[in-house]
Amino acid sequence: MLAIFGSMRFNEIPGQHAIRARLLQAVKTNRVSHALMLSGSPGCGHYALALALAQYLQCTSPIGDDSCGVCPACHQAAQFVHPDIHFVFPVARTAKIKDEPSSDDFITEWRQYLTGNPYPSLEGWYHAMGIENKQAGIFKKEAQDILRKLNFKSFQSDYKVIIFWMPEKMNTTAANKLLKIIEEPADHTVFLFVTCGTDEVLPTILSRTQLIKVPKIGAEHLYKKLAEEYPGQEKLMQRVVQRSQGDYLLAREMIDQSDQNTLNRDWFIRWMRISFGLQIKEITDWVSEVSEIGRERQKWFLQYALSMIRNNFMVNQGLADLATLDEEESAFSSKFNAFIHPGNIEGLMEEFDLAIAQVTMNANPKILLTDMSLQIHRLLRLPAPGAKG
Numbered sequence: 396m397l398a399i400f401g402s403m404r405f406n407e408i409p410g411q412h413a414i415r416a417r418l419l420q421a422v423k424t425n426r427v428s429h430a431l432m433l434s435g436s437p438g439c440g441h442y443a444l445a446l447a448l449a450q451y452l453q454c455t456s457p458i459g460d461d462s463c464g465v466c467p468a469c470h471q472a473a474q475f476v477h478p479d480i481h482f483v484f485p486v487a488r489t490a491k492i493k494d495e496p497s498s499d500d501f502i503t504e505w506r507q508y509l510t511g512n513p514y515p516s517l518e519g520w521y522h523a524m525g526i527e528n529k530q531a532g533i534f535k536k537e538a539q540d541i542l543r544k545l546n547f548k549s550f551q552s553d554y555k556v557i558i559f560w561m562p563e564k565m566n567t568t569a570a571n572k573l574l575k576i577i578e579e580p581a582d583h584t585v586f587l588f589v590t591c592g593t594d595e596v597l598p599t600i601l602s603r604t605q606l607i608k609v610p611k612i613g614a615e616h617l618y619k620k621l622a623e624e625y626p627g628q629e630k631l632m633q634r635v636v637q638r639s640q641g642d643y644l645l646a647r648e649m650i651d652q653s654d655q656n657t658l659n660r661d662w663f664i665r666w667m668r669i670s671f672g673l674q675i676k677e678i679t680d681w682v683s684e685v686s687e688i689g690r691e692r693q694k695w696f697l698q699y700a701l702s703m704i705r706n707n708f709m710v711n712q713g714l715a716d717l718a719t720l721d722e723e724e725s726a727f728s729s730k731f732n733a734f735i736h737p738g739n740i741e742g743l744m745e746e747f748d749l750a751i752a753q754v755t756m757n758a759n760p761k762i763l764l765t766d767m768s769l770q771i772h773r774l775l776r777l778p779a780p781g782a783k784g
């Protein structure tokens with residue numbers, strides 16, 4: 396059970412050594428500010444740092460500059476269930492929660508969301524809560540909950556920690572209720588605010604905290620982390636690190652995107668080859684694979700395929716400059732473009748347009764893709780006008 400949750404030790408966070416040293420120094424000299432404001436881009440790792448600091452404060456046998464990762468307190472912290480670590484984050488009304496919501500109403504979802512992903516983003520969290528089309532916030536009820544929780548004695552340890560994500564989403568009523576306790580909390584109560592934009596945090600809150608600007612992750616550390624997570628893809632990781640501005644979330648998004656693009660390309664190339672050769676067994680395999688992926692993803696793939704057909708037609712017409720093909724796509728196109736010509740371009744485009752419309756209208760993907768494979772076979776075999784048959 397515990398193994399699936401992992402833990403959140405400082406050593407698992409890429410880079411940020413200067414910030415870590417600063418936080419640890421404060422703990423060791425017993426001068427942890429009662430309200431820290433960690434500010435940085437969503438993927439700089441500031442939430443992970445807050446989790447690691449909370450765990451370190453609760454750990455019963457820290458080792459050097461890190462929590463031990465194995466004591467009961469560490470295990471509880473790693474599962475986000477330590478009784479003296481409280482979580483605050485933006486929430487919204489849903490079909491389930493009709494009254495003013497607070498974090499407690501969504502704590503199960505929050506734990507699930509954080510598991511394996513200590514880099515929360517507002518978009519990701521909205522998706523996890525299932526409220527894509529609403530605005531989330533931190534409301535009066537939340538402030539009341541916090542005051543009530545801080546009224547209890549801490550359960551197990553000296554420290555009570557409130558990890559407060561996105562204070563910029565807190566409304567004025569809630570903030571006013573919290574001003575006093577943030578300014579003068581009980582001993583060993585620590586507010587760890589984690590923000591992506593101090594400009595939007597209410598000045599009354601901001602002025603009561605010690606601001607720590609968390610910089611972007613150093614390229615070398617980000618590369619090391621990504622290379623561990625995606626072994627054997629060093630080239631792609633180098634490109635991603637260059638372009639992700641030291642932001643882990645941005646890097647992950649770019650990798651996912653790039654994976655999907657690669658998949659589209661591989662599917663397309665395979666599909667054209669086996670349809671051209673009318674390799675029935677391979678077509679059946681390919682169709683079952685692509686039938687599995689879900690409607691939205693199928694639509695995206697078919698749109699990609701349509702754009703590849705268009706691009707190859709342009710290459711065929713001597714307009715390669717206008718085609719938008721990457722290196723691998725161009726390599727395939729160098730021979731394939733001969734098969735996309737004025738004699739079949741209209742027929743092919745009609746097939747793909749129709750297929751995209753049918754996927755949208757819930758057509759059975761197996762029947763649709765099998766039929767398309769046969770049509771593609773027929774169309775690719777049509778002679779180019781003027782060519783000797």
Ligand SMILES: [Zn+2]
Nearest residue numbers: 454463466469
């Ligand atoms: Zn421990």
